[in-house]
Amino acid sequence: MCGICGTAGFADTELLNRMVRLMAHRGPDDRGVFVTSDRMFGLGNCRLSIIDLSSAGHMPMRNEDETVWITYNGEIYNFHSIRTELQKLGHSFRSQADTEVLIHGYEEWGVRLLERLNGMFGLALVDLRKKPARLLLARDRFGIKPVYYTLAGDRLVYASEIKAILLAPGIARDVDLNALHRYLAFLWVPGPETLFKGIYKLPPGHYLEWSQREYSLHCYWNLRFPPASANGKRAERDLSVELLEILRRAVKRHLISDVPVGVFLSGGLDSSTILALAAELTNEPVKSYTITYRPEDGFLEQSDADRVFARLAARRLGANHHEIEVNPDIVDLLPKVVWHLDEPVADPAAISTYLICREGRPEVKVLLSGQGADEVFAGYRLHWTHRLASILERIPRPLRQAFARFPLGAMPGISRWLPGVRPGLILAVHRYWDKLLAGVDIDPERRYIFYRSYYTDDQEFAMYTPQLRQALPGALAGDRHLAYFRDVPDANFLDRMLYVDVKTFLTELNLTYCDKLSSAASVEVRVPFLDSEVVDFMSRMPPQMKLHGLKSKYIFRRAVEGVVPPEIVQRRKAAFGAPIRSWLRRDLHAMVDDLLSERTLRQRGYFEPAVVRSMVEQDRRGEGDHTMRLWALLTLELWHKTFIDSARGSLEAAPCSASVF
Incomplete structure (x- = not known):
C-alpha cells in the first residue's frame, strides 16, 4: 500500500x-x-x-x-x-x-x-x-x-x-x-x-x-454474467469442491508478503473462511483481530454477538486471537475520520475499520478482510428481500397496510418492555419490515434503489431549502443505478443486482472507507474474495447456486462445510458497524445540537432547519429511527467545515475536534 x-x-x-x-x-x-x-x-x-x-x-x-x-x-x-x-x-x-x-x-x-x-x-x-x-x-x-x-x-x-x-x-x-x-x-x-x-x-x-x-x-475490463436463459449443467457437489480449491488458491496468493499478515475476524462466515484457509496454509497460528464495544454502548444495535462467534472461530481454528474492546472518544475521533475519508462516507463501519487497524498495526502491516463476499456470493439481505417482496405482491394492499400500522407500527414503542430481547433487535426488525412493505409495489429496478436508499427523491426535496430545490430541478438520486441495470439487460435479476452492487455499494462505500481508514493507520487491507479467479468463477455460477430459495451464499456455504465451524456456516448475517445510536444520543449530543442547529443550517443554506430538528427530536424520543440520516448530516457538516470552509494550508494536518466546531 x-x-x-x-x-x-x-x-x-x-x-x-x-x-x-x-x-x-x-x-x-x-x-x-x-x-x-x-x-x-x-x-x-x-x-x-x-x-x-x-x-x-x-x-x-x-x-x-x-x-x-x-x-x-x-x-x-x-x-x-x-x-x-x-x-x-x-x-x-x-x-x-x-x-x-x-x-x-x-x-x-x-x-x-x-x-x-x-x-x-x-x-x-x-x-x-x-x-x-x-x-x-x-x-x-x-x-x-x-x-x-x-x-x-x-x-x-x-x-x-x-x-x-x-x-x-x-x-x-x-x-x-x-x-x-x-x-x-x-x-x-x-x-x-x-x-x-x-x-x-x-x-x-x-x-x-x-x-x-x-x-x-x-x-479494459468489465464484469459479465451469462444470459438468464443459460442453464448450468454441473452438479452442485462438483461446483462446491472446485470453489473451495479456488478459494484456497486466492487466499494463498493474498498471503504473499515480506511483513506479518493478520486477519479481520468478525465471527461471520466470510472472515472465518479466510482464517480457516489461512490457517491451513501457514506454519504458525494466524493472528486474528476482533473489535468490540462495551455492551452498554451496543444496547440499541441489533447484535453484539461478534465477540462470541469470533472466539469460537479462533479457538477451533487455532488462531492467535486479539479481542480489542474500545471506548473511543468519538467527539475527537469523528473529525479525524472525516478528514481521512476526503468526501463524506456516512457508514459507522469506517470508524471500526480505523480502530481495528490502529490496534493491530504494532504487530501486522497487512490484514485480510472478507469484503466483497456479499457481492460475489449474493450475501446481502437485499438479494432475498427482492424475492420476498415479489411474494408479498400477491397479498392485497389493504392487508399489507393494516400490518404496517399494527402490529408493526407498535414495535418501537414496546421494544423496551420485552424481557430478554435487545431493543436494538426490535428496532432492526421494525426497520426491515417497514422498508420491505413500503417497496413491494415498486418495479424491481427501482425497488432495489429504494431498498438501498435512506430517502426518496421527494423526501429529500421536502428537506431542501427553496434555493437548493431550484438548483436541482428533476434530480434523481438513483440515475447511476438505473444506468448500471441497463448494462446487463439479459442477465438473471439476481446477477443484475450483483452487478449494480459491484459498481456502486462495493466500490463507492465498502472499498472506499476500508482503503482510507486502513491507510490512516498505515495498514494494508487485502480482499481475497475479489481475487480475479474467484470472481470469474462465480460470475459463471448459476443464480440458484448463489441464492437458493431465501438461502443466501448457498454454494459458498456448501463449499466451506467441514472447513469452517458449522455454527458459523449457518450464522445469520450481522452488520459490521459501531454503536452510533448510543453515540448520537449521548457522546455526540452536543455536537449534533451545534452542527445541526438552526443557525448552522441557515448559514449553510441546504436544509430546512425545522425538518432536521424534527428528525433529531423524533430520534431522541424513540418515535422514529433517523440514526443513519442524522449521521449523514453530521458527517456532511464536518466535511464542509474541514474541506470547503477551511483555508488551503489547514488541510495539511488532520483536525482535532476543537478546530472543527
Whole structure:
C-alpha cells in the first residue's frame, strides 16, 4: 500500500513533495518524487513496504534507460508468474518488487498488461519513449485502490487522496449539488463524480491516457454474467469442491508478503473462511483481530454477538486471537475520520475499520478482510428481500397496510418492555419490515434503489431549502443505478443486482472507507474474495447456486462445510458497524445540537432547519429511527467545515475536534 500523486502539463517539485507529505500515513517507510526534464510530468510516491523491503523498491521507479517511470499503490498477486514470463522474453530485473514487473510488463504488452493483472492497484506511468510522451493512469477491476483526478485548464492533477489534489494551484473547492443529492440518498457519492465539483474518481477497470494536453478514458475490463436463459449443467457437489480449491488458491496468493499478515475476524462466515484457509496454509497460528464495544454502548444495535462467534472461530481454528474492546472518544475521533475519508462516507463501519487497524498495526502491516463476499456470493439481505417482496405482491394492499400500522407500527414503542430481547433487535426488525412493505409495489429496478436508499427523491426535496430545490430541478438520486441495470439487460435479476452492487455499494462505500481508514493507520487491507479467479468463477455460477430459495451464499456455504465451524456456516448475517445510536444520543449530543442547529443550517443554506430538528427530536424520543440520516448530516457538516470552509494550508494536518466546531 502506498500513496501516489502527480501532474501532467506542468510539474512542480515543491508541490509534489507537499502532496506526498500530506499522504505520508499511506506510506511512512519511503517517499520520492520525479519530474521530467521538460517539466511536463511529475510523479510522487509514499511507500508502505510490503514486498521487497529494500531500497530497490523505491518509487517512483524507472526502467533501465529511464524512459518509463511509474508510481504505484497496491499489490499484484500474480506478479511471480508474470515476472517468470517476462524473464523468458528477455527482461532483466533489479528488485523483487511487483512494481518492476509492471514496468517491464508495460514495455512488453503496453496497456494490454492491465488485463493480465490479478490484484489491487492505482498506478500512474509516464512513457517517454512515445513522441509525444504520455501519461497512463489505471485502476484495478473493482476499485479496491483509489485514483482521483481533475483538470485545471489543460493541466491534469491526480492522487490517491483528494486532499492532495486540493493543494495544487487553481483547484476550486466547490460542492457538486447533484452529488450532494445522491450522497444523502445513499450515504456515499456514486462515481465517477465526487462531492467536489470537477474532481472525479477514475472508474474501476478503466485507464486514462493523457498526451499533448488532451485525455481519453478507456475500459479494459468489465464484469459479465451469462444470459438468464443459460442453464448450468454441473452438479452442485462438483461446483462446491472446485470453489473451495479456488478459494484456497486466492487466499494463498493474498498471503504473499515480506511483513506479518493478520486477519479481520468478525465471527461471520466470510472472515472465518479466510482464517480457516489461512490457517491451513501457514506454519504458525494466524493472528486474528476482533473489535468490540462495551455492551452498554451496543444496547440499541441489533447484535453484539461478534465477540462470541469470533472466539469460537479462533479457538477451533487455532488462531492467535486479539479481542480489542474500545471506548473511543468519538467527539475527537469523528473529525479525524472525516478528514481521512476526503468526501463524506456516512457508514459507522469506517470508524471500526480505523480502530481495528490502529490496534493491530504494532504487530501486522497487512490484514485480510472478507469484503466483497456479499457481492460475489449474493450475501446481502437485499438479494432475498427482492424475492420476498415479489411474494408479498400477491397479498392485497389493504392487508399489507393494516400490518404496517399494527402490529408493526407498535414495535418501537414496546421494544423496551420485552424481557430478554435487545431493543436494538426490535428496532432492526421494525426497520426491515417497514422498508420491505413500503417497496413491494415498486418495479424491481427501482425497488432495489429504494431498498438501498435512506430517502426518496421527494423526501429529500421536502428537506431542501427553496434555493437548493431550484438548483436541482428533476434530480434523481438513483440515475447511476438505473444506468448500471441497463448494462446487463439479459442477465438473471439476481446477477443484475450483483452487478449494480459491484459498481456502486462495493466500490463507492465498502472499498472506499476500508482503503482510507486502513491507510490512516498505515495498514494494508487485502480482499481475497475479489481475487480475479474467484470472481470469474462465480460470475459463471448459476443464480440458484448463489441464492437458493431465501438461502443466501448457498454454494459458498456448501463449499466451506467441514472447513469452517458449522455454527458459523449457518450464522445469520450481522452488520459490521459501531454503536452510533448510543453515540448520537449521548457522546455526540452536543455536537449534533451545534452542527445541526438552526443557525448552522441557515448559514449553510441546504436544509430546512425545522425538518432536521424534527428528525433529531423524533430520534431522541424513540418515535422514529433517523440514526443513519442524522449521521449523514453530521458527517456532511464536518466535511464542509474541514474541506470547503477551511483555508488551503489547514488541510495539511488532520483536525482535532476543537478546530472543527
